[in-house]
Amino acid sequence: MPQSSSKFSEDKLLWNEALPGGCHWSGVLRRGNTLRLTDLQGLANVSALFFNQEEKTERYNMPDTLKAQHTAFLTAGHACYSDMGRVLCSIPEDSCGWHDTFCGVLDSASMEKKYGLLNYQTARNNMHRSGQEGLLTELTKWGLSRRDMGPSVNFFSKVTSDVEGKINFDTSHRASGQYVDVRFEMNVLVLLSAAPHPLDPRPDYAPGAVRLSAWRSGTAGADDACRLSCAENERGFINSERWFL
Amino acid sequence: MSLNFKPRTQSSDLDPALASFDVVVPAGSPWIHTLRKGQTFRITDLEGNQAVDTLFFNAADIKEHYSLTHTITAQGALYLGLDTTLLSSEGKAMLRIVADTCGRHDTLGGACSCESNTVRYALDKRSMHSCRDSFMQAIGNSDYGLHKRDIASNINFFMNVPVTPDGGLTFEDGISAPGKYVEMQAEMDVIVLISNCPQLNNPCNGYNPTPVRCTVWDAA
Numbered sequence: 120m121p122q123s124s125s126k127f128s129e130d131k132l133l134w135n136e137a138l139p140g141g142c143h144w145s146g147v148l149r150r151g152n153t154l155r156l157t158d159l160q161g162l163a164n165v166s167a168l169f170f171n172q173e174e175k176t177e178r179y180n181m182p183d184t185l186k187a188q189h190t191a192f193l194t195a196g197h198a199c200y201s202d203m204g205r206v207l208c209s210i211p212e213d214s215c216g217w218h219d220t221f222c223g224v225l226d227s228a229s230m231e232k233k234y235g236l237l238n239y240q241t242a243r244n245n246m247h248r249s250g251q252e253g254l255l256t257e258l259t260k261w262g263l264s265r266r267d268m269g270p271s272v273n274f275f276s277k278v279t280s281d282v283e284g285k286i287n288f289d290t291s292h293r294a295s296g297q298y299v300d301v302r303f304e305m306n307v308l309v310l311l312s313a314a315p316h317p318l319d320p321r322p323d324y325a326p327g328a329v330r331l332s333a334w335r336s337g338t339a340g341a342d343d344a345c346r347l348s349c350a351e352n353e354r355g356f357i358n359s360e361r362w363f364l
Numbered sequence: 365m366s367l368n369f370k371p372r373t374q375s376s377d378l379d380p381a382l383a384s385f386d387v388v389v390p391a392g393s394p395w396i397h398t399l400r401k402g403q404t405f406r407i408t409d410l411e412g413n414q415a416v417d418t419l420f421f422n423a424a425d426i427k428e429h430y431s432l433t434h435t436i437t438a439q440g441a442l443y444l445g446l447d448t449t450l451l452s453s454e455g456k457a458m459l460r461i462v463a464d465t466c467g468r469h470d471t472l473g474g475a476c477s478c479e480s481n482t483v484r485y486a487l488d489k490r491s492m493h494s495c496r497d498s499f500m501q502a503i504g505n506s507d508y509g510l511h512k513r514d515i516a517s518n519i520n521f522f523m524n525v526p527v528t529p530d531g532g533l534t535f536e537d538g539i540s541a542p543g544k545y546v547e548m549q550a551e552m553d554v555i556v557l558i559s560n561c562p563q564l565n566n567p568c569n570g571y572n573p574t575p576v577r578c579t580v581w582d583a584a
Contacts, residue, residue, distance in 0.1 A: 128560065140526055147411040176513055177514050180474065181472075181478070181517060182475070183480045185473075185474075185533050186473060186479070186480070186484060186533070186535075187483050190532060190533055191472065191527040191531045191532065191533045192531040195571045200480070200483065202477065202496070203477075203479045204477070204479030204481075204483045205479075221432065221442070221472060222436065222437050223431070223434065223436075223437065224433075226454075226455050229455065265453065268453065269430065269516060270433050271433075279529055279530075280442050280527045280528075280529065280531075282526070282528075283441070283443075283546065284442035284443040284468075285441050286437075286440055286441060286442060288435065309399065311521060317373060317437045321537050328547070351484055354482060354487055355483045355485050356483060358479075358483065358487075
């Protein structure tokens, strides 16, 4: 494995696939691989859950991630922590700039209230699917359940807060072609849903498609920006490396 | 960051002498208890600046638990306070805050753990006490059927974790004070799981964990 991670290039590509808006996906991304998510139409929201593939009771922990880095959102230079003090994955590159961490996914009942019912019998694969339904479907494939559904990272969605704590979904940062690189520092079970964000102000159900592109990048080297972005992350990466000793 | 918001507070008429249950939870201790629908539950910050890490589970189905994401998106705001309905992972009302003399409570900061202490403070802090160890002790020693996977993101009553408009997250000295309390009414039968925080490394409890009082009144 390379000492320091390398950037995306076509010749390193392991695989590449499109995830249509509203659909869901899961798979294992191993230590030293990076997954690039690309917002193809400027309408994407990708809700992600991360689990340690070898011990699934260890999973992405949103408060630990936020506290360690004194941030309420994720972007380049940040890491995603497990509840066991380890970095599951990190974000070496991000052209979007802000990914929501605290809104979770829309449940199916709220989705029907917001967009109306469009079921399989009527719409086949264009049916309305909620983030809750998508992630629950994927969780169940790996022996997990609704008990295991914590707060997701909502890639490509920006939600800000004023001093009173009132939150606002900001659509101004949306653009087609934006991407975020998620580099895996452990062997991670990744669950994704491309259903709409719960606060998406669009009145119609119109989630955008994303491209998933994986390559063998290597892990964060000694001079990596995510590792060096704060003293907390230096310790978090050490904890991950100890898991593989 | 200065405290440039106006806390909304309201006191309660309930008399502790008429409570059906009243207990002091010492600093650093866990507490687990079942509340019945209609009961009122008060947590009093006896000495001030304490963080009370609290989780709720549906007593009829422990797979359903308090959910910060449902609660935040439903009320369109990050902090908990008077009139907040605490929603479950199924989007159902678990409890409603009916009185609050503090004004704001955190739901983003989660619970300290000995593992996250190694990240936040130093690798050799692992041996110190932590809320998640307290949660493990409480669920390991009780027969509710709770598992580590059920330990979702909790509420930190009396804790102050402001998010700035540009997305920064800070831990501030508490806005609580001796005798301040938060009171909520159960909308379903719920299991309460508390870790009265033992954290000695940050100002969330003034570096001095102190006891809290948990009081329960039956429905009138």
